[in-house]
Amino acid sequence: MEITIKIFRYDPEKDVRGHYETYVVEGDENDRVLDVLELVKGKSDGTLAFRRSCAHGVCGSDAMRINGRNHLACKTLVRDVGANITVEPVLGLKVKKDLIVDMDPFFDNYKKMLPYMINESPLPADGRERLQSPEDRARFDETTKCILCAACTTSCPSYWANGEYYGPAAIVTAHRFIFDSRDEAAGERLQILAETDGVARCHTAYNCTEACPREIKITKAIGEVKMAMITGKLD
Amino acid sequence: MTTKRTLSIKQRGLTNFEAVMWIFTRLSALAIYGLILVGLIGALIMGARNQMNFADVMRWAFMPNVTHVQSTDLQDLNPWASPFWKLTASALLLVAVAHGVHGLVVIADDYIAGAGARKFIRFLSIVMMISMSGIGLYLIWTS
Ligand code: SF4
Ligand code: FES
Numbered sequence: 001m002e003i004t005i006k007i008f009r010y011d012p013e014k015d016v017r018g019h020y021e022t023y024v025v026e027g028d029e030n031d032r033v034l035d036v037l038e039l040v041k042g043k044s045d046g047t048l049a050f051r052r053s054c055a056h057g058v059c060g061s062d063a064m065r066i067n068g069r070n071h072l073a074c075k076t077l078v079r080d081v082g083a084n085i086t087v088e089p090v091l092g093l094k095v096k097k098d099l100i101v102d103m104d105p106f107f108d109n110y111k112k113m114l115p116y117m118i119n120e121s122p123l124p125a126d127g128r129e130r131l132q133s134p135e136d137r138a139r140f141d142e143t144t145k146c147i148l149c150a151a152c153t154t155s156c157p158s159y160w161a162n163g164e165y166y167g168p169a170a171i172v173t174a175h176r177f178i179f180d181s182r183d184e185a186a187g188e189r190l191q192i193l194a195e196t197d198g199v200a201r202c203h204t205a206y207n208c209t210e211a212c213p214r215e216i217k218i219t220k221a222i223g224e225v226k227m228a229m230i231t232g233k234l235d
Numbered sequence: 236m237t238t239k240r241t242l243s244i245k246q247r248g249l250t251n252f253e254a255v256m257w258i259f260t261r262l263s264a265l266a267i268y269g270l271i272l273v274g275l276i277g278a279l280i281m282g283a284r285n286q287m288n289f290a291d292v293m294r295w296a297f298m299p300n301v302t303h304v305q306s307t308d309l310q311d312l313n314p315w316a317s318p319f320w321k322l323t324a325s326a327l328l329l330v331a332v333a334h335g336v337h338g339l340v341v342i343a344d345d346y347i348a349g350a351g352a353r354k355f356i357r358f359l360s361i362v363m364m365i366s367m368s369g370i371g372l373y374l375i376w377t378s
Contacts, residue, residue: 075271159347187246194248196344229247230258234240 003027003078005036007048011093016094021045027028027078033066033085034044034073034139037099040205042126050099057213063090064099070151070211090154092163095107109170112192117177118185136181139235143176143221152208152218158201165201166193168208168218175221179234190229199226256337263334270327274299277323299324302378321375326356328371337366 001024010018013147025039034052041048050060055074063071065088067081078085124130146169153159153167173194178186193199200221208218228234248254274296283292286308294303301316305317343356 087357158345162348164348181240185238187242187248190246191248192243192249194251194254196253198252198254202343228242229249229254232244232247233244 001028001083001201003083005038005085007096009068012097020086027101029079031078032074033076034062037073049097060147063149066089067089072149075213092154092160105211108151109166110173113170113189114185115173119182130182132181137139140176140179142216143172145216146172147214151211155207155211158203159207164197168196171222171225175225178228186234193225194229240339260334260337263330266330270323271296273323300375300378303336324375325372329368332364
């Protein structure tokens with residue numbers, strides 16, 4: 001089948017501002033949008049720039065706006081979006097080239113959440129693992145699935161309006177550690193999120209939940225962090 | 236071995252003024268609903284059912300000040316001017332102004348990014364909050 005794909009193009013060395021280019025390629029309805037981009041790059045225009053790595057929804061490289069909504073190009077089939085496709089970079093982060101945005105501010109916010117296990121207590125008597133019950137593990141299971149693709153943060157109107165908001169992805173990461181019974185720094189993370197640019201900036205627009213390719217219930221997770229902040233209960 | 240973990244207010248950062256205001260904004264919204272309900276029920280008890288139209292009842296509910304019901308068919312305005320209603324109106328005024336001004340500050344943050352400018356907006360907001368509350372209280376207690 002014939003697929004028409006309109007792609008946002010921006011070359012920082014030549015262009016003052018971005019523009020769109022339309023390509024027509026021969027593809028299959030079961031192709032993924034990423035395949036179509038590869039076809040364009042391979043057959044029509046080798047200068048097209050986009051990120052990809054795993055091509056299987058694991059690495060989180062290829063979040064982009066497909067027909068106006070954030071998706072992973074490698075998890076979006078042509079038959080689900082139609083043969084007329086518009087592809088643009090995600091919003092809220094600076095475009096470096098074509099579909100590639102500057103992810104630094106995104107990862108800076110991620111790092112602010114202390115995204116690692118903090119536990120200063122002595123190891124258990126056998127000197128081996130810190131054990132955790134299946135229930136305690138289940139408490140934060142959902143937010144362990146994040147692949148840091150930024151689809152959520154760049155779909156958030158609060159983030160568009162105010163780039164200082166840490167954004168849903170950072171809060172998802174904080175959630176993953178705050179509710180982990182083996183971790184001891186929940187308080188520090190909540191203190192960071194109690195700042196002006198923390199959870200208070202979430203106005204429950206739900207865009208993040210809709211955008212997440214891992215189907216994490218992000219707004220719910222943010223709600224749980226808000227509740228933990230208010231009640232002090234971490235279970 | 237399910238652990239119970241809790242954190243004190245200080246440990247979870249709720250000593251941060253902005254965080255406290257964020258919670259205040261949520262609670263004050265509930266308080267506003269509650270006070271409006273008080274005004275509504277009070278009006279119905281005091282005879283609004285037969286002597287007032289819907290618009291006037293709503294006007295009273297949103298600000299239970301006696302001047303808001305002067306032009307209605309009410310026979311006796313005295314109960315509507317009691318200290319109870321002045322206190323209710325004052326509470327509604329203070330809570331609503333603080334709620335609204337804080338909401339404006341949060342919206343302003345979306346457009347004003349500089350630290351100095353934000354401080355200035357916060358200062359202006361506090362001035363606005365105090366003066367609006369003052370004028371409102373003056374009107375309630377002298378009418
Ligand atoms: S929460 Fe979902 S949308 Fe957000 S970064 Fe993680 S995987 Fe991507
Ligand atoms: S290329 Fe790895 S998630 Fe799409």
